[in-house]
Amino acid sequence: MGLMTFAGLGRNIWTLDDSTITTFHIYLLVVQYAYVLSLCFIKLSILYFFLRTFPDPKFRLIIKYTIAFNIVTTIIVIICGALQRQPIHLLWDGWKEYPPRGITLNIPAIIFFHAGVNIALDIWMFALPLTQLYSLGLQPKKKAGVMVIFGVGIL
Numbered sequence: 001m002g003l004m005t006f007a008g009l010g011r012n013i014w015t016l017d018d019s020t021i022t023t024f025h026i027y028l029l030v031v032q033y034a035y036v037l038s039l040c041f042i043k044l045s046i047l048y049f050f051l052r053t054f055p056d057p058k059f060r061l062i063i064k065y066t067i068a069f070n071i072v073t074t075i076i077v078i079i080c081g082a083l084q085r086q087p088i089h090l091l092w093d094g095w096k097e098y099p100p101r102g103i104t105l106n107i108p109a110i111i112f113f114h115a116g117v118n119i120a121l122d123i124w125m126f127a128l129p130l131t132q133l134y135s136l137g138l139q140p141k142k143k144a145g146v147m148v149i150f151g152v153g154i155l
Contacts, residue, residue, distance in 0.1 A: 018096070025092035032081055039118060040074040046125060054132045066124065073117050080110045126151075 008016045008024040016024075044067060051063045085091045086103040094100055129150050136143055 021095060022092050025095060029081075029091055033078065036074060036077050036081065036114070040070060043070050043121060043125065050125075050129060054129070056132065059128075059132055062128070066121070066128070070121060073114075073121075077110065077114045080105060080113075084110065 008020045013021065047063055047067050047070065051060060051067075054060065054063075082088070084105045084107055085094060090100070090102045094102065130147055133143065133147050133150060136146070138146065
């Protein structure tokens with residue numbers, strides 16, 4: 001994101017020259033991919049932690065399916081991001097023309113898909129360890145305490 005400030009982030013677009021705006025759009029594309037990949041890797045690290053922590057075979061299978069779902073949805077979003085404007089150079093050069101030429105995907109639909117999947121996956125991943133903690137053979141008071149500790153992550 002620091003490089004984005006050199007490419008015009010935070011400045012009025014009317015004060016920027018054409019090459020700076022084009023550079024900004026190139027950096028924006030890189031940041032979009034970095035964001036999608038970072039979300040995927042953060043979720044994967046948490047899921048692999050669950051995989052190492054909980055020995056129940058059924059639970060481990062659910063975790064493996066969740067890992068696969070996370071990877072597949074990330075690949076779908078990356079492919080849609082790469083195909084959001086065809087030919088590809090219009091992603092950074094297309095701002096110069098009106099009306100836009102080329103093929104453009106429904107970008108808000110891609111964004112809402114990605115956001116919806118990630119929110120649902122966050123809720124799912126929050127609930128996963130609670131199911132295992134509920135079945136622990138602890139006293140109800142200790143069980144509630146451990147669930148609260150895991151539940152702090154939702155804040």
